Amino acid sequence: MTTILAVLEQRDGVLRKISHEVVTGAARLGGAVEAVVCAAGPVQGIDRVGAYGADQVITLTNPAFAKYAPEGYAQALADRAKQGGYRAIVFSASATGKDLAPRVAAKLGVGVAADLTDLAADDGGLVVTRPVYAGKALLKVKVMSQPAVLSLRPNVFTPVERPKAGAADTIAVTVPAGRVTVREIKAAPAGTLDVAEAQVIISGGRGLKEPANFKVLEELAHAFGGQAAVGASRAVVDAGWRAHADQVGQTGKTVSPSLYIAVGISGAIQHLAGMRTSKVIVAINKDKDAPIFKIADYGVVGDLFEIVPKLTEEIRKLHG
Amino acid sequence: MKIAVCIKRVPDSETRVKIAADAKSLDEAGVKFVMNPYDEFAVEEALQRKEKAGSGEVAVICLGPAAAQETIRTALAMGADRGVLLQADKIPADPFEAARLIAGELKAASWDLILFGRMAIDDYNHQVGPLVAELLGMPCVTAVSHLDIDGAKGVAEREIEGGIEVVDFPLPAVLTVDKGLNEPRYPALKGIMAAKKKPLEVKPVQPGTGSLEVVALMPPPERKEGKIVGEGAAAVGELVRLLREEAKVL
Numbered sequence: 001m002t003t004i005l006a007v008l009e010q011r012d013g014v015l016r017k018i019s020h021e022v023v024t025g026a027a028r029l030g031g032a033v034e035a036v037v038c039a040a041g042p043v044q045g046i047d048r049v050g051a052y053g054a055d056q057v058i059t060l061t062n063p064a065f066a067k068y069a070p071e072g073y074a075q076a077l078a079d080r081a082k083q084g085g086y087r088a089i090v091f092s093a094s095a096t097g098k099d100l101a102p103r104v105a106a107k108l109g110v111g112v113a114a115d116l117t118d119l120a121a122d123d124g125g126l127v128v129t130r131p132v133y134a135g136k137a138l139l140k141v142k143v144m145s146q147p148a149v150l151s152l153r154p155n156v157f158t159p160v161e162r163p164k165a166g167a168a169d170t171i172a173v174t175v176p177a178g179r180v181t182v183r184e185i186k187a188a189p190a191g192t193l194d195v196a197e198a199q200v201i202i203s204g205g206r207g208l209k210e211p212a213n214f215k216v217l218e219e220l221a222h223a224f225g226g227q228a229a230v231g232a233s234r235a236v237v238d239a240g241w242r243a244h245a246d247q248v249g250q251t252g253k254t255v256s257p258s259l260y261i262a263v264g265i266s267g268a269i270q271h272l273a274g275m276r277t278s279k280v281i282v283a284i285n286k287d288k289d290a291p292i293f294k295i296a297d298y299g300v301v302g303d304l305f306e307i308v309p310k311l312t313e314e315i316r317k318l319h320g
Numbered sequence: 321m322k323i324a325v326c327i328k329r330v331p332d333s334e335t336r337v338k339i340a341a342d343a344k345s346l347d348e349a350g351v352k353f354v355m356n357p358y359d360e361f362a363v364e365e366a367l368q369r370k371e372k373a374g375s376g377e378v379a380v381i382c383l384g385p386a387a388a389q390e391t392i393r394t395a396l397a398m399g400a401d402r403g404v405l406l407q408a409d410k411i412p413a414d415p416f417e418a419a420r421l422i423a424g425e426l427k428a429a430s431w432d433l434i435l436f437g438r439m440a441i442d443d444y445n446h447q448v449g450p451l452v453a454e455l456l457g458m459p460c461v462t463a464v465s466h467l468d469i470d471g472a473k474g475v476a477e478r479e480i481e482g483g484i485e486v487v488d489f490p491l492p493a494v495l496t497v498d499k500g501l502n503e504p505r506y507p508a509l510k511g512i513m514a515a516k517k518k519p520l521e522v523k524p525v526q527p528g529t530g531s532l533e534v535v536a537l538m539p540p541p542e543r544k545e546g547k548i549v550g551e552g553a554a555a556v557g558e559l560v561r562l563l564r565e566e567a568k569v570l
Contacts, residue, residue: 068485070460070461071459074454094480094481095463095478095479095480095481095485096480098446098447098462098463099450099462099463099478101447102415102446102447102449102450102451102454103450103453103454103460105416105447105451106416106419106450106451106454106455107454109416110414110416110531111414111415111416111417111419111445111447111451111530111531111532112415112445112447113532114415114444114445114446114447115444115445115446125533127535130444131444131540132442132443132444132537133331133335133337133346133442134333134441135540136335136336136337136539136540137337137339137346137537137538137539137540138537138538138539138540139443139534139536139537139538140534140535140536140537140538141413141532141533141534141535142532142533142535143531143532144531144532144533145531145532148531179459179489179490180459180460180461180487180488180489180493181487181488181489182485182486182487183475183486183487183488184485184486185480185483185484185485185486186477186483186484186486187482187483188482188483192482193482194481194482196481197481197482200569244465244479244498244499244500245479245484247499250333250357250441251357251358251441251499252499258569259563259567259569259570269333269334270333270334273333276540276543279569280563280567280569281543281546282559282563288548293546293548294546295543295546296546297543297544297546297547297567298546298547298549298559298562298563298567299546299547299548299549300548300549300550300551300552300555300556300559301548301550301551301552302551302552302553302555303552306552306553307552307553307555307556309553310553310556311556311559311560314556314557314560315560315570318560318564318570
């Protein structure tokens, strides 16, 4: 029976939700799923992984693994991969996964089939799909390496409950001291959700007219009760109105939330590149010919300063 | 400071994508090619580091077709000292093959810094930098948006979900850079003239097939036609109803 290695993520000893997406994606390839996480000690939430289809859950521990240790993690995972005879090793294409997957792949002498939106086992190979050219095309690729090293675009592989044994094991590993070390994580202010992780994103563009007006979007985000983040177009980030961390688009973040509300954003290709895989797109813009309406599922034409507060009021009623 | 910057020639992001007759690649007819935007941050950072150090060299390395000489000339016009084109008709589909060829060239010299853009905007692979670092056995930090270097020690910041990771690393190192690190300069006329006289070495390379085989390049699925719900605040009630009952996202 083939086995797939699913690489989970933890931060501060707590399993990241994205881990369930990795297990769900790995399970799609058929065979057994062995989930693995690098940590300094027990990981809170690891007992939930079996519910999403992990046959086995292994924690690789080392005192240096309290924070992300790129070289140590890569060595520990490559060692594991070399022992296991896995068909595939599956990462998330998160900030950490994008850094870690190539390091592991290089140690195995292969490249990563990265940022996948679909994958399937085919006879003789794995066939995967990844968006290219700013999402204007999809590239279908056959991965011939054994193991295949894959990373999954976040928020695309919706976690599916598929209860398995989830037998847990902890293995202490030795790795050489890392040259590259994470000193600290400067956390975003409490209560702000990252656009890359939010289920609902309300993004603003030049139509907001001035930075202070983003308050109307923040109020709408707040009405969603902690599930929503405020994003921004390149124009307003370049103008210094919003932080680069909030930028959605080709030179910002790629997001796939359940609901994306574009407010006062015309819809340049480089913006669409970052959000076109959102499940439902709403556009609010005063220009009825704005390109954003071509990609939006629902559009409202008019003055955002009248529309957004009204929407906030309605959402508050629902979440009240 | 001796710095190598690895750059890529990519279709401009505004390009209309037309799929070639082989159904596996981009039809390049009429496509405008540019330097990958993230690589501009890498070139700029290299130039600023060299200027600060007061001496050194900025070499630009590019894997690509003959036409990529133009991309290298752009970097030379910004101020880089010399260029190397690893000439291959096609960039391999397997990033490991690209990394192997680039690492092979970099191995010929010793560098204080090797810089890449965090990803190329055509294939979104974000991995050639770290693959090269592994092949060369060098420390690597990816997606650097802030950088301090003091002697042989560096501190980099990289954006992660919900925060910024502060990373210590020793030089020499491989870094991939993100937007926010600097403001890339535009080549001045003087620079453009000077670039024509700067050394640009062309070395033919033979990419291996690697283990990723392109099956098809396809248009993305059409999003189902959207609708304009209405105008102004009066349309909000209907919008919320549709989001609840039709789209089921509320």
